[in-house]
Amino acid sequence: MKLEQLTIINFKNFDSFELKPAPKFNCFTGPNGIGKTNLLDAIYYLSFAKSFLQSADKLHIKHGEDYFALNGKFTRKEEIEEIACSVKKSQKKVFKRNGKEYDRLSDHIGLIPLVYTAPFDISMVIGGSDTRRRFIDTVISQFDKDYLRKIIKYQRALDQRNQVLKSFSANKHNDEAALEIWDMQLAKTGNEIFEIRNQFANEITPIFNEYYKRISGNRDDVKLIYVSQIFKNSLENLLKNSRQKDILFQYTTSGIHKDDLEFMLDEYLIRKTGSQGQQKTFVLALKLAQFDYIKQKTGLKPILLLDDIFDKLDSFRINTLIEIVSDNNFGQIFLTDTNYERTLKLVDKISEDSKLVCLEN
Ligand SMILES: Nc1ncnc2c1ncn2[C@@H]1O[C@H](COP(=O)(O)OP(=O)(O)OP(=O)(O)O)[C@@H](O)[C@H]1O
Ligand SMILES: [Mg+2]
Numbered sequence: 001m002k003l004e005q006l007t008i009i010n011f012k013n014f015d016s017f018e019l020k021p022a023p024k025f026n027c028f029t030g031p032n033g034i035g036k037t038n039l040l041d042a043i044y045y046l047s048f049a050k051s052f053l054q055s056a057d058k059l060h061i062k063h064g065e066d067y068f069a070l071n072g073k074f075t076r077k078e079e080i081e082e083i084a085c086s087v088k089k090s091q092k093k094v095f096k097r098n099g100k101e102y103d104r105l106s107d108h109i110g111l112i113p114l115v116y117t118a119p120f121d122i123s124m125v126i127g128g129s130d131t132r133r134r135f136i137d138t139v140i141s142q143f144d145k146d147y148l149r150k151i152i153k154y155q156r157a158l159d160q161r162n163q164v165l166k167s168f169s170a171n172k173h174n175d176e177a178a179l180e181i182w183d184m185q186l187a188k189t190g191n192e193i194f195e196i197r198n199q200f201a202n203e204i205t206p207i208f209n210e211y212y213k214r215i216s217g218n219r220d221d222v223k224l225i226y227v228s229q230i231f232k233n234s235l236e237n238l239l240k241n242s243r244q245k246d247i248l249f250q251y252t253t254s255g256i257h258k259d260d261l262e263f264m265l266d267e268y269l270i271r272k273t274g275s276q277g278q279q280k281t282f283v284l285a286l287k288l289a290q291f292d293y294i295k296q297k298t299g300l301k302p303i304l305l306l307d308d309i310f311d312k313l314d315s316f317r318i319n320t321l322i323e324i325v326s327d328n329n330f331g332q333i334f335l336t337d338t339n340y341e342r343t344l345k346l347v348d349k350i351s352e353d354s355k356l357v358c359l360e361n
Contacts, residue, residue: 001303004074029357030358043072066088069086118305125271129258208286343356
């Protein structure tokens with residue numbers, strides 16, 4: 001995957017910006033608040049049809065303007081793909097591939113494989129289980145369209161079941177038969193999602209272990225564990241067994257929406273015992289594993305966005321990380337750093353296929 005040209009209009013703090021990226025490293029430096037992360041977000045938008053901040057589209061329109069437009073020309077398997085996204089205030093987002101608007105935005109996911117990592121990814125370690133489920137879902141959706149549909153279907157059935165549960169208390173009558181249809185749907189889709197997630201966890205674990213070992217210089221003993229209620233019992237049974245509890249709580253307490261990934265360091269949860277650098281290493285190893293995994297599944301090297309990744313890492317870990325991503329296994333990379341000198345050295349060292357863009361007001 002390669003981004004050949006990027007055009008930005010009225011996107012966050014940029015009024016207009018154009019870039020012809022280099023094939024390997026593209027480094028953005030500049031002071032805090034200059035727009036380095038915003039540039040990465042623009043590239044992310046073209047891949048995921050939304051911001052990595054998960055915020056509403058119109059918040060990304062430059063203050064005082066009434067629309068933003070992004071355009072990216074990519075090479076994918078030797079073919080040019082032109083992706084355009086525009087958002088006008090109080091209008092539906094327009095998202096096009098080669099001039100043709102998509103019927104469903106979800107159809108676009110996976111066309112431009114991309115892996116992004118930023119300081120706030122640490123929330124994958126210290127935050128709630130939803131961030132880790134989102135990680136699993138984002139990775140798998142990039143090569144398995146059917147999976148994304150299953151997730152959407154499961155979520156709809158879950159919402160419906162929860163509404164039915166709420167209606168029991170409003171109507172002061174428990175019509176349990178009304179739950180059956182949703183139980184059946186949840187069990188079917190839930191089991192399928194569980195199988196796919198389990199396979200994903202089994203496949204990504206060895207890749208993750210290898211990266212963690214390399215970046216840390218083999219210093220820590222870490223583990224990644226997929227946790228799901230469905231390992232213990234079928235979802236049909238779980239839903240049946242928890243029905244009275246669900247009626248009481250007015251929501252569904254069993255299912256794959258409770259899945260989690262446990263991140264361990266020496267048999268303890270890394271979120272409780274790991275240092276900040278160890279936690280960060282964990283996330284980075286996971287993101288690199290995500291890269292390899294998507295590459296294996298799609299035969300494409302995803303675009304890699306590395307936002308401010310050096311913070312909290314010791315010099316050994318920084319150097320190893322750079323060595324890893326400089327390798328031919330990786331493709332085009334966009335990296336941000338406030339430290340111009342460090343980035344300059346990096347670009348010098350890597351190759352002539354690299355570009356350093358120093359952002360100024
Ligand atoms: N809708 C918007 N309109 C105008 N400016 C915006 C908008 N949204 C965000 N900004 C501005 O973008 C800037 C933040 O840019 P960004 O996060 O890319 O900075 P950065 O260069 O990555 O900084 P850091 O080094 O601190 O990470 C802020 O100054 C913010 O005010
Ligand atoms: Mg930033």
